[in-house]
Amino acid sequence: MTTGCIILAGGAGKRMKSERPKVLAEVLCKPMLGWVLDTATDFGFDKIAVVTGYKAEMTEAYIASRDGDIVTCLQKEQKGTGDAVKCAAEVISETDCVCVLNGDAPFIDSDTIRAALACHTEKGAEVTVITAEIAEPSGYGRIIRNNGEFSAIREQKDCSPDEAKISEVNSGAYWFDSKKLLEALPKLSTNNAAGEYYLTDCVEFMEKRAAYTSANPKIVLGANTRKALYELNTIARNDIIEKHMDNGVSFVATDGIIIGADVKIGCDTTVMPNTIILGNTEIGEGCMIGANCHIENCNIGNNVRLDNVQAYSSVIEENVKVGPFAQLRPGTILHRGVKIGNFVEIKNSEIGENTAAGHLTYVGDSDVGRGVNFGCGSITANYDGINKYRTKIGDHAFIGSNTNLIAPVEIGDSAATAAGSTVTKNVPAYALVVERGTTRTKENWDKNFKRKKK
Numbered sequence: 284m285t286t287g288c289i290i291l292a293g294g295a296g297k298r299m300k301s302e303r304p305k306v307l308a309e310v311l312c313k314p315m316l317g318w319v320l321d322t323a324t325d326f327g328f329d330k331i332a333v334v335t336g337y338k339a340e341m342t343e344a345y346i347a348s349r350d351g352d353i354v355t356c357l358q359k360e361q362k363g364t365g366d367a368v369k370c371a372a373e374v375i376s377e378t379d380c381v382c383v384l385n386g387d388a389p390f391i392d393s394d395t396i397r398a399a400l401a402c403h404t405e406k407g408a409e410v411t412v413i414t415a416e417i418a419e420p421s422g423y424g425r426i427i428r429n430n431g432e433f434s435a436i437r438e439q440k441d442c443s444p445d446e447a448k449i450s451e452v453n454s455g456a457y458w459f460d461s462k463k464l465l466e467a468l469p470k471l472s473t474n475n476a477a478g479e480y481y482l483t484d485c486v487e488f489m490e491k492r493a494a495y496t497s498a499n500p501k502i503v504l505g506a507n508t509r510k511a512l513y514e515l516n517t518i519a520r521n522d523i524i525e526k527h528m529d530n531g532v533s534f535v536a537t538d539g540i541i542i543g544a545d546v547k548i549g550c551d552t553t554v555m556p557n558t559i560i561l562g563n564t565e566i567g568e569g570c571m572i573g574a575n576c577h578i579e580n581c582n583i584g585n586n587v588r589l590d591n592v593q594a595y596s597s598v599i600e601e602n603v604k605v606g607p608f609a610q611l612r613p614g615t616i617l618h619r620g621v622k623i624g625n626f627v628e629i630k631n632s633e634i635g636e637n638t639a640a641g642h643l644t645y646v647g648d649s650d651v652g653r654g655v656n657f658g659c660g661s662i663t664a665n666y667d668g669i670n671k672y673r674t675k676i677g678d679h680a681f682i683g684s685n686t687n688l689i690a691p692v693e694i695g696d697s698a699a700t701a702a703g704s705t706v707t708k709n710v711p712a713y714a715l716v717v718e719r720g721t722t723r724t725k726e727n728w729d730k731n732f733k734r735k736k737k
């Protein structure tokens with residue numbers, strides 16, 4: 284049996300008051316559509332299609348930025364969820380069974396979709412809708428049952444007062460028999476309160492209907508407004524922090540801590556307040572991260588200490604200490620035992636084992652050996668205004684305070700630069716380079732010259 288997935292992402296989401304399509308609104312800094320695509324990828328459908336519409340080019344650009352084989356189908360005018368599914372007719376006809384998902388309901392998971400498929404197959408259903416009971420059903424489609432048998436989905440706007448009291452709602456996720464869905468779609472009309480083609484009306488054109496009721500009410504939650512989006516963020520934030528606690532991660536307080544859905548953290552690591560960890564970041568065991576760190580797409584080893592650090596697309600090996608107040612920009616690799624102190628910025632550079640840059644240093648586009656010491660205020664001048672060049676520093680070199688290394692330049696192993704030097708030529712191994720003006724001291728200058736002028 285071949286399975287397809289159609290993700291509805293064409294709506295404008297007017298209630299969000301945004302210049303972007305609603306499905307790109309983010310929960311924990313990942314677009315809602317990204318959550319749904321991750322779930323679909325995790326399930327392993329034979330085909331995944333996303334229906335785009337409002338500002339389709341933005342949704343398409345996001346999809347293109349991700350890995351995976353995903354087709355997009357354009358819905359030119361937003362005439363409702365039923366019309367959106369019609370736009371993916373080709374994908375439907377290529378599969379036996381399709382799962383339709385809402386692009387604005389990020390918490391649906393692959394286990395639920397799998398369990399619903401088992402129910403769908405077992406009952407020989409033509410449609411199986413995934414439902415849940417929720418405390419505040421307002422806004423969702425209600426599940427109408429006749430003597431317990433699922434018969435229809437009624438949209439909020441079309442509910443009678445009695446129907447509005449029903450707390451079992453439509454998640455917006457369904458399994459359909461592909462052939463039956465293609466037969467039902469042309470029968471939809473706009474004869475309803477919204478004047479739209481409702482996908483939910485397909486149910487009534489099918490004979491064998493099933494409802495798979497999930498015990499987890501979160502799977503239905505969607506966001507049509509900023510308030511709802513904030514609620515989704517709050518739920519996801521707490522759930523993820525609790526998951527890490529279950530895995531042995533410590534939190535003294537969770538204030539201001541935001542951890543993205545794909546972050547991995549080892550046991551006995553502590554995350555301190557106001558720390559944001561996002562993207563595909565992996566953190567090892569026994570680390571102390573925070574307070575006040577922002578980390579994106581980093582790979583961090585065991586026993587690392589980060590204090591007030593910003594780190595992006597960097598590799599930090601075990602026993603490294605960074606901070607307070609340091610920035611690691613993309614392409615930074617800190618090998619074991621490196622120490623980076625306050626007001627240091629590293630960019631696109633590899634720093635060898637046990638090298639130290641304690642204070643006020645900029646290292647950009649550099650290959651630095653082991654055991655190097657950067658004195659306070661030393662910098663690499665990697666940019667001449669047009670091009671960028673690399674600086675190479677050998678093992679155990681000593682870079683004196685306030686040294687300017689004008690790239691391209693090489694400092695040999697165990698070489699030293701005198702404090703205040705501006706180094707423009709390569710320095711051989713074991714040499715000391717001094718680049719300063721001769722000291723001139725004018726005796727009694729204050730008395731003889733300055734006072735006379737006054």
Ligand code: UD1
Nearest residue numbers: 291292293294361362363364367386387423424453455505
């Ligand atoms: C829909 C369901 C409702 C369910 C709820 C769950 C219908 C008619 N109603 O309502 O029963 O409880 O989801 O969240 O399906 N979209 C398009 N093209 C369109 C319209 C919408 O692609 O023309 C997309 C939207 O981008 C969105 C999804 O379809 O991702 C759902 O649309 P939305 O308008 O949010 O439906 P709800 O009113 O939430």
Ligand code: CA
Nearest residue numbers: 387505506507
């Ligand atoms: Ca919605």
